[in-house]
Amino acid sequence: MPLLVKTGNSHHLLSSTAMAMCSSFCPQLPSHFRARPFPLPSRQPFPLSFKAFSAQASIAPLKGNGSPTRVGFLGMGIMGSPMAQNLIKAGCDVTVWNRTKSKCDPLISLGAQYKASPEEVAGACDVTFAMLADPESAVEVACGKHGAVSGLGPGKGYVDVSTVDGETSKLINGHVKATGASFLEAPVSGSKKPAEDGQLIFLTAGDKSLYETVALYLDIMGKSRFYLGDVGNGAAMKLVVNMIMGSMMATFSEGLLLSEKVGLDPNVLVEVVSQGAISAPMYSLKGPSMIKSAYPTAFPLKHQQKDLRLALGLAESVSQPTPIAAAANELYKVAKSHGLSDSDFSAVMEALKAKLQS
């Protein structure tokens, strides 16, 4: 069986022969060449997270005839493009599609194949990933005319890595399962840079066998993966995480502006925050450019507002009060109404500036 070895940003597919030679020299592969269970507290309801590789390996899924599994990728946006790119660079047989075809061109140059519809991609591939903007586009691409579902069937898998709500995920799951195919929701934590670096965190739920089949690909694109049980749990986990993140960014923006107004240097605030209990990579990463009112897009503000909206819906469905997130959501709505939808979500700070308050 071939092994896929990940070392930093490089991936190497070792053939069966190479493996045989390797094991004759090293009868036991070093432990860092194997996926390791991540130690979890025993009370964890789903003890199924795996710490991913940095220089690890796992078995590449093979088709019965010995050819590597064909992987489809739908949605070449900020996230989908680097994720697909990492699969191609790792030697996977990748077929891509995007609504705006030109965004596929760099992937085609790297060796990807192209198909003209999600249906054709799913028809040609064993496993198809989808990274789409929101619930509407995720449903359209999966279940619409010439959608992926029309190309699915028994033995195939569909993995939706978009951030959507649980209801949407369950709807897509229903359509996929009706074809005899398997479904996994697998939204990701981590933004543009982690996507480029293969350092995403996958929050998966759905068909366990598909989770196991695609683990190799998740490990190429990510640094860890969590299996959370039934469809809806991955979406819920992702929305809770992004609800916290959206509120954190909103209050950080308030802090930056307040510090400046009372005569402090906001750069010093960023440094102080970075050394204390509320330190977060996000503050150190985004703070310096926010101070310069620069918001280069990694995570579009419109998607953060969508996630807050969906998280508030989730909270309402279980009567959980979320007043902080609700207030943050209003701020992102203000920012959107001022044309900042496609800026980075850190541009929410603009909504707090006097010129946007009038």
Ligand SMILES: NC(=O)C1=CN([C@@H]2O[C@H](COP(=O)(O)OP(=O)(O)OC[C@H]3O[C@@H](n4cnc5c(N)ncnc54)[C@H](OP(=O)(O)O)[C@@H]3O)[C@@H](O)[C@H]2O)C=CC1
């Ligand atoms: N950016 C980030 O940091 C992160 C984003 N996410 C989530 O990942 C998903 C994608 O995000 P990101 O890549 O940043 O977003 P982008 O806006 O860059 O990409 C969105 C993708 O969805 C496609 N799309 C939008 N509407 C439709 C439609 N109606 N029919 C077909 N395709 C459509 C776009 O196609 P086209 O090119 O034609 O417009 C594009 O491929 C979102 O759910 C987001 O919340 C998750 C983690 C991090």
Ligand SMILES: O=CCCC(=O)O
């Ligand atoms: O959904 C976007 C998440 C961005 C991040 O985790 O940095």
